[in-house]
Every structure is written in structure tokens, then in C-alpha cells.
Amino acid sequence: MRYFILSDIHANLEALEAVLGAVHRGDYDEVICLGDLVGYGANPNEVIDRIRGLNPAVIIRGNHDKVASGIETAKDFNPIARLAARWTHDHLTPANQAYLADLPRGPQLVDDLIEVCHGTPYDEDAYIFSEEDGLLSLATSRRPLCLFGHTHVPLVLRMGAEGLEMDDLATTGPHTVTIPPNGRYLVNPGSVGQPRDGDPRAAYAMVDTEARSMTLFRQAYALDEAQRKIFSAGLPAVLAQRLGVGR
Numbered sequence: 001m002r003y004f005i006l007s008d009i010h011a012n013l014e015a016l017e018a019v020l021g022a023v024h025r026g027d028y029d030e031v032i033c034l035g036d037l038v039g040y041g042a043n044p045n046e047v048i049d050r051i052r053g054l055n056p057a058v059i060i061r062g063n064h065d066k067v068a069s070g071i072e073t074a075k076d077f078n079p080i081a082r083l084a085a086r087w088t089h090d091h092l093t094p095a096n097q098a099y100l101a102d103l104p105r106g107p108q109l110v111d112d113l114i115e116v117c118h119g120t121p122y123d124e125d126a127y128i129f130s131e132e133d134g135l136l137s138l139a140t141s142r143r144p145l146c147l148f149g150h151t152h153v154p155l156v157l158r159m160g161a162e163g164l165e166m167d168d169l170a171t172t173g174p175h176t177v178t179i180p181p182n183g184r185y186l187v188n189p190g191s192v193g194q195p196r197d198g199d200p201r202a203a204y205a206m207v208d209t210e211a212r213s214m215t216l217f218r219q220a221y222a223l224d225e226a227q228r229k230i231f232s233a234g235l236p237a238v239l240a241q242r243l244g245v246g247r
């Protein structure tokens, strides 16, 4: 099975369309979405409609999906994220609000190889920032390959003989990892719609379960158009500016 992995789209339609345009329908069998369809960007309804049209095999909710749909308050959000969540909540159609509210909570088991979560396998809203977070996630994950999002930073962590090891991700070109029989991997494909690793290009990934391989890709998109929409929607200007620098 070949999975097309999308995470943290954040209502950025231009980034999503560029990623979908870069991938041919015959290149994958199913879509997996790791949450945060909305929040920050100016096209929440269009992004949700596009994802619904792809009929993902597995999709889980992100923290922004919960707040934008109204099932959770924005008390843990910073002021900018809170403003964006309020704007998103006010602009979602009732049907899309209901769709977000009904998204399942992570972690979810996909098959014998893959488990998915938004934040971590032990807490859907926690972040994997430190070595300790990575070790705890690997210890609680129930599959050789645990996919996560939430930090918007592509990351490949694996359990090596000496402990936790991290792949050096190339700044240009795709990065492929192959999961050995006894391998334990924790991988963030990066964010489609709001990358934070200093590379403004949209990030996505492909997993081939038969080959036990995963490849991380980057794709340039019309980010000036995404920025223009954020400005004209009256969303905080910093949300447009950060897209330009990928932070």
C-alpha cells in the first residue's frame, strides 16, 4: 500500500493545491491526514472540501480543528492563534464545522507498519521537541513507524544502538528512509501550509508499506497569493509574513 501523507495544512489552499498537483493519482493508493486542516490560513472551507473529496483512509484531528469547530476553547492558544481560530470558527460552514468536530482523536493504528498521531502517541496535543519527548513517543508507539505532526518541522527520529538518533534532512531534494525489520521510527512529514523549519516550501510525504520506505518531499507554491488572501481576510499580518520565511 502506498500512502500520501498530509499534515498541518492550516487552510492554505495554494500550498495544498501545489502538493496535490505535484503528485499523480497513480503514485499512491490512499491519503492519510495528520490533522490541523484549518487555522491561520484564509481558505478553511475550500481546504476541508478538497480533503473530503480525497476521502482519506485515515484522518485525525489537530488542536486547531478542535478549537475552530468549537469542541474545545482557545485557552491554550497564543493571542495570534486565538484570533485566527475565532476568524476560522466564524467563517466555517455548519457542515464543515460538524466535519471537524467529528474527526477522530489520535493516535490511530493504520496497519502493521504505521501508527499516526497529531502531537504524540501519548497525548494528541503534546509536542515532540526534546529528546525526552522523542524517547517517550517511541516507547508508547505501537508500530514500527509512528507519524506525527503539530510542530510543523520535518523530523526523522529512530532508535539506534546508542539511543535516539536523528536523520540529517537535506535542504534540497527528497529524503528517503527505509524501516529495517526491528526498526522504531518517529517521523514528522512537515507541514503543508505553514512550514517552520526555515524552508517556506510546502512539505508532504509518501509511505510505501511493501518497501517499508518513507520519502519526505518539498514543493514550492504560490505563497504570495496565500499571503494576499490572509491580508485581505483581515487575519493577523504576521501569519502572512511567517509563510514567507517558513517560521
Ligand code: ZN
Pocket: 008, 010, 036, 062, 064, 150, 151, 152
Ligand atoms: Zn498545526
